[in-house]
Amino acid sequence: MxxxxxxxxxxxxxxxxxxxxxxxxxxxxxxxxxxITRPHARTLAEAFAQRTQDAGNGHLDWTGFRDRDGRPRYQVAGTAWTGMRLAWATTRTRPPDGNVRADCDHPGCVAPEHLTDRRDRDLTRAVLGTPRRRARPA
Known part of the structure; x- marks a missing residue:
């Protein structure tokens, strides 16, 4: 207990x-x-795979723990990760710059191909000439 x-x-x-x-x-x-118990994951990629489910059209839903605001969370060795950062770490060679977000319309998507960090979003804005999103009110 x-x-x-x-x-x-x-x-x-x-x-x-x-x-x-x-x-x-x-x-x-x-x-x-x-x-609910899961087998102990040996790698971050294994932990990510254990906590996601195919949602169709390339989207992945998080089936693991969520915080009180509904954000996907994972903790390993005392370090807390968001589901998006965990997905990023399993598929990218560079660390993310700023927040990692899904760039699709599927709520809560954690598909690595749909994730962007600040560097990706700034590059997209520079190429497309789109304005930066306003920060959400606190």
Whole structure:
């Protein structure tokens, strides 16, 4: 139950003690608690493949953990990655410049071919003459 409490604590941004209390209450109320387990990934590419699903038309949906804002997340060796950065790291030779985003209309797509970083977007804007997107309000 400790591993499950740690996972719940991370997902709910609370302490493991509080998460363990919640899990105990649910168990006492008759809930059967299970956790989805995956084989341990040996590489980032393997971790990415375990957490994605073909959505058709070249899109990939993230099936792994999402943060409270719905963003794909992956953690390895204490380092948190977004699903987009994980996809980038598995297919590119250079590190991303700035935020990595999907450049398609499929919500939450993490297909490596659909991802761009600031350098890619700036180059596209320079070639096409399109303006920069305004930052989202905080």
């Amino acid at each position: 400790d591993d499950l409490a740690d996972a719940v604590a991370a997902a709910l941004d609370t302490t493991p003690t509080h998460a363990a209390d919640i899990l105990t209450r649910l168990t006492n109320a008759g809930w059967e608690l299970t956790r």
